[in-house]
Amino acid sequence: MVKLTGFKKVKTAVFISGTGSNLKNLIRFSKIKNSPISIDLIFSNTIKAKGLRFSDQFNIKQYVSSFKDSKVSEAKILNLLNKENIKLICLAGFMKILSKNFIKDFSGKIVNIHPSLLPKYKGLDTHIKAIQNKDEVAGCTVHFVTAKLDSGKIILQKEVKISEKDTPTSLAKKVLRQEHRLYPAAIKKIFN
Structure with missing residues (x-):
């Protein structure tokens, strides 16, 4: 479980595969003063995900990896998440299944709708x-x-x-x- 410390918002990544309506909604939510999160990274497994447009619109970093080799993709993603100090992952229409090892590394810090x-x-x-x-x-x-x-x-x-x-x-x-x-x-x- 993630715990909020002080008043600093928790750095969050949102994983998408499609239109990103839940992503857009989470971005709006993150902008509210008492929101516990900030959206700092958008990840997609496809460059065709329409939700990636919110990266430019809201000035949020994006990263795309096709998952052709899921082990390589996951290693790169984990490296990026650590580099960006991401503490929470929100899956929002993400159409890939994450491996046990990936989930173990972020245990209790990945949520899905x-x-x-x-x-x-x-x-x-x-x-x-x-x-x-x-x-x-x-x-x-x-x-x-x-x-x-x-x-x-x-x-x-x-x-x-x-x-x-x-x-x-x-x-x-x-x-x-x-x-x-x-x-x-x-x-x-x-x-x-």
């Missing part, structure tokens, strides 16, 4: 599964990352009602709106 009410629907296609199983609610979870996929200690969850008209796309949009509220709330909870 997942678009289901864990332990239900680990991995991909969460909204399709929720609708196919005729669930009444879906939702999102912020949890600590462990070597076991989507299985770390839950920090916070938020339910979202599924209507009869919902499609996987409409449900994804509803859940994403809640993710944007939940992630900052979960980070505050970690440091309180």
